[in-house]
Amino acid sequence: MKLHLALPVWAFAFLATGLSAQTMTFAQFTQVQPSKKLLVFDNDEKAHRSIAATLDTASVSAGVDVDFSFSSNLVFTGALAALNGPQKADFIMQSKTDDEASHGSHHSRRQPIDSGFMEFKLETPVDGKDLLLKVTFSEASLFVSKSTGLELAVGTPLGESKITYSSDFLDFNTLSPDSWAISLSDIDPGSSIGADGALKDFSASASGIFLGAATPIPEPASSGRIVALISFAVVLCWKLRARLLPAWKLAN
Amino acid sequence: MLEATGQAAPGLEACQLSTPHRLDFSPGPLWFFWLRPKARPGGFKLLLFAHLGAGQKTVRFCHQIVTQFLAIRFPNRHQVAADAPQTGGKIAGNMDIETLFLPSLK
Numbered sequence: 001m002k003l004h005l006a007l008p009v010w011a012f013a014f015l016a017t018g019l020s021a022q023t024m025t026f027a028q029f030t031q032v033q034p035s036k037k038l039l040v041f042d043n044d045e046k047a048h049r050s051i052a053a054t055l056d057t058a059s060v061s062a063g064v065d066v067d068f069s070f071s072s073n074l075v076f077t078g079a080l081a082a083l084n085g086p087q088k089a090d091f092i093m094q095s096k097t098d099d100e101a102s103h104g105s106h107h108s109r110r111q112p113i114d115s116g117f118m119e120f121k122l123e124t125p126v127d128g129k130d131l132l133l134k135v136t137f138s139e140a141s142l143f144v145s146k147s148t149g150l151e152l153a154v155g156t157p158l159g160e161s162k163i164t165y166s167s168d169f170l171d172f173n174t175l176s177p178d179s180w181a182i183s184l185s186d187i188d189p190g191s192s193i194g195a196d197g198a199l200k201d202f203s204a205s206a207s208g209i210f211l212g213a214a215t216p217i218p219e220p221a222s223s224g225r226i227v228a229l230i231s232f233a234v235v236l237c238w239k240l241r242a243r244l245l246p247a248w249k250l251a252n
Numbered sequence: 253m254l255e256a257t258g259q260a261a262p263g264l265e266a267c268q269l270s271t272p273h274r275l276d277f278s279p280g281p282l283w284f285f286w287l288r289p290k291a292r293p294g295g296f297k298l299l300l301f302a303h304l305g306a307g308q309k310t311v312r313f314c315h316q317i318v319t320q321f322l323a324i325r326f327p328n329r330h331q332v333a334a335d336a337p338q339t340g341g342k343i344a345g346n347m348d349i350e351t352l353f354l355p356s357l358k
Contacts, residue, residue: 025274034268108352143301145352150272150283150301181272183285183299207271207285 021213023176025071027133029091029120030207032065037203039093039184041111041142043194051098051198055113055142055151058203063090066207068120068132076169078219079127083169088123089132095140100197104143109191111199113140113151129168133210135180136164144191144199149184165212176213182206300351 031038036058043053057064068089070076076083095116101109120132139162140153155163155178163178172178184204194200270286283301 028271030271031269104352104354110354141354143352143354145350148287148299150285150299150352152272152283152301154281179274179281181274181283183269183272185269185287205269207269209271209273211274 021215026214028209029066029068038206055095057093063092066091089120093118108145111142131168134166147187152181154179170214173213178212180210182208297348
């Protein structure tokens, strides 16, 4: 293959590798202490005022302890190999709503959550980095029934992004239909709707999953090799410009 | 689908509250997770969160998928009933199933 034809093929192959990730459950978290309440729903419930409620982790400064793990389909190598398997992490979530809850069937209730974020940080950084995952979202739904529930947000495949992922260790295909879900249990006290129309205060245990198209970032050594390869290609093109330029002029 | 779910499922015996799992059906996804109620040692509850528009037949089909998954994931519980009721009931001696219908999924 001619060099001036081969270079675009290399570039395409390189880019395609990064875009080929499939939508999957790429990460999950579980509680370190099953009996601990990770999440707190706090409703101001002030009469004659608009709804102002939050769903946060029990601590929004230091976070709460969770076991976080990336999917075993994501294989980290080299300096990032320590990321394979469960990680001790600090989990912070802050979210808010000013919407009323609605009654569903079977004693269920739906509380819209307007917007928020979740952040998972390594307790022990790997390769000097600690951001396992950050999720910003809007239009999530919290479904509760008695002492159990499910919060979820579902993105659309048409690029209308309600969920945005970022990480020190993963790249994301932003065209993927992302979604996430958190299971809630031991809701205490049992879920009910307050005078202002939103759910009353409660705390709950939680664990969750994140779906999207993720790939591990190239490890530092790989990045070095890629830079070296690109540098080599640039130098090669420069050296062969005398042959390439006439061919390009002829083609145009 | 069952295989994919099996890969994602944590050990039922080891967890008090599992992570959620997603099964994709038309017209909407089905979410489910497991609970191990403290009040019933050895007992488990399976919670399904089904799209309201899924319809009774689809929900029943979801139950069949999940009960098949249980039978595969926990072969010693092969007595898992195929006639899981539409919205709740026992699917094995110490397993309960409960379905919540989601009013909407945007």
